[in-house]
Amino acid sequence: MAIADIVTRTQTGPSRSLPATYGERPAIDGPGMAALVEWVEGIAALTQPDHIHWVDGSRAENEYLLREMVDEGKLIKLNPEWRPGSYLARSHPSDVARTEARTFIASEKEEAAGPTNNWAAPAEIRATLEGVFEGSMRGRTMYVVPFSMGAVGGPLSHIGVQVTDSAYAVASIGIMTRVGTEVVRQIADGAPWVKTVHSVGAPLEPGQQDVAWPCNDEKYIVHFPDTLEVWSFGSGYGGNAILAKKCFALRIASVIGRDEGWLAEHMLLIRVISPEGKAYHVAAAFPSACGKTNLAMLRPTIPGWRVETLGDDIAWIRPGEDGRLWAINPEAGFFGVAPGTGESTNVTAVETLWGNTIFTNVALRPDGDVWWEGLTDQAPAELIDWEGNPWTPDSGRPAAHPNSRFTVAAAQCPQIAADWDTPEGVPLDAILFGGRRATNVPLVVEATDWTHGVFLGSTISSERTAAAEGTVGELRRDPFAMLPFCGYNMADYFGHWVSIGQRLRFDRAPRIFQVNWFRKGADGRFLWPGFGDNSRVIDWIIRRVEGRVPAVDSPIGRLPRIEDLNLDGMEVSEADLEELFAIDPDSWLAEADLTEEFYDTFGDRIPSSLRAELSSLRYRLKQA
């Protein structure tokens, strides 16, 4: 197929109206049904859509929606020979990532949101939202999407409903969550649920031609933690539009977890199987675009070790009666960063993406397949870039947007754990905190105990990535990788972490580690090869959990002895190894000053045990 043919096919076509067989409200009765119907009708009265479509989550319905989006020029169907059941969406160039500056926590009290969140007074922002949402779905269909986070009916699961005027969002939610009428039945039966409202904010006048990616320059992503509601306006992209993900499963769920005694975390979840055949469960929090999906799909380069994927972005974690922490992945799919995903870095992801995938903002090949930087070592000779323009390797700009993504069902991952969606979850043996740090932070360091681990989590900083608006590369605080995702005062969140530890059996609490795959040498190159070789760090971590290797005390925590690291078959120079673990007391004292400055932004709310950890750190650094 020639590029010209594909371009012709992407042009906007006529919109069709929905066949009567889809979209009916399910005929379910129960004490909770009236409230759901009333809510849906209230949103419809405000936003004034042409149709209301109750989504049943069926395959037929999904295929219908995808076909309609292709006809409307909103999706490009990829060549089924290479990528069956797969589509490419191109966003508006202004709508390519989460917009943190437009994300608000509308708690009754400002201090409940804390200094790291944008706070909005609930009554005021509600008035603003009513203004922008009024008539915002005119000329469009309003979809009602009932979804479950976690297996439907599971003890750690929670349900919600998203209304949206974006069919792309419906298709994405269908991959990322469990959508279905079963959820409506639970609501009808009286189960609590979270209300989420989404509009791209681009009403159509009668006869007005739609665009491929409707959105609005004005954006609001507003969370009401006191009433468990999310209202998102103006963006169709990722976490701004799939409200079950960051908005619900992190910001709102973190508040529910605070009140109910559990944790909603920005963490991947894996099962690691040692050469002896023992299974361990590891959760890891890294900021956006800092390696969660990659570690979740790790293929160890050291013989004997295996990793099974359980989740790649979010974990809900609850203390069990056995004194351990139990975790589920509440999602059902992966919304992963495309650039950098290739055979040599993450072959598991490449295999996962064989078909049934929605790609957003990647490049299109002349043969109707997709491409992005890092998929292959050599770029194809000609492409259509993410903005729809012809591209060659000499174009001097990336063909795929740095935050281009794939959306694919977790079940399609070749190394997904057979029991990945078990409702009870898995018991955690280790928790990792990491970030993107060119300097200072060693490859791995172990916390001395739970409180020290919470301290490490609270001090995570990371260089900014393209996953959110902002200056890429700039170092910022990102405690627990939750800076953009904690729905309440971060100091209280630290306190909640401390208190969770007190509910665990001391010998059964997961060990906590800090890792950094991104340390660089003076010449600017990564000192550690990363990816599959991160299994060598996991090996040491599991050996520590098993109590089979000693560790070396340092001012910042426990370090490995180099001889305990399995470095067989890898090339890393002795000088690089030394640099990977080097701790410079002066730089660390400067870090401690920055930590104190950060803590001080919370006034006297920081737990005293964390202030004590900071004092001890300084003491140890001054002794060093």
Ligand code: GTP
């Ligand atoms: P979000 O989906 O935004 O939460 O991102 P994520 O944390 O899942 O990050 P992901 O695994 O998608 O990786 C983001 C980028 O970091 C990709 O370009 C990867 O290729 C790169 N990356 C991941 N792991 C490593 C590593 O061990 N070393 C290096 N150098 N780069 C890595």
Ligand code: SPV
């Ligand atoms: C992240 O930024 O951490 C993501 C992408 O996982 S988004 O869903 O857009 O938030």
Ligand code: MN
């Ligand atoms: Mn993420």
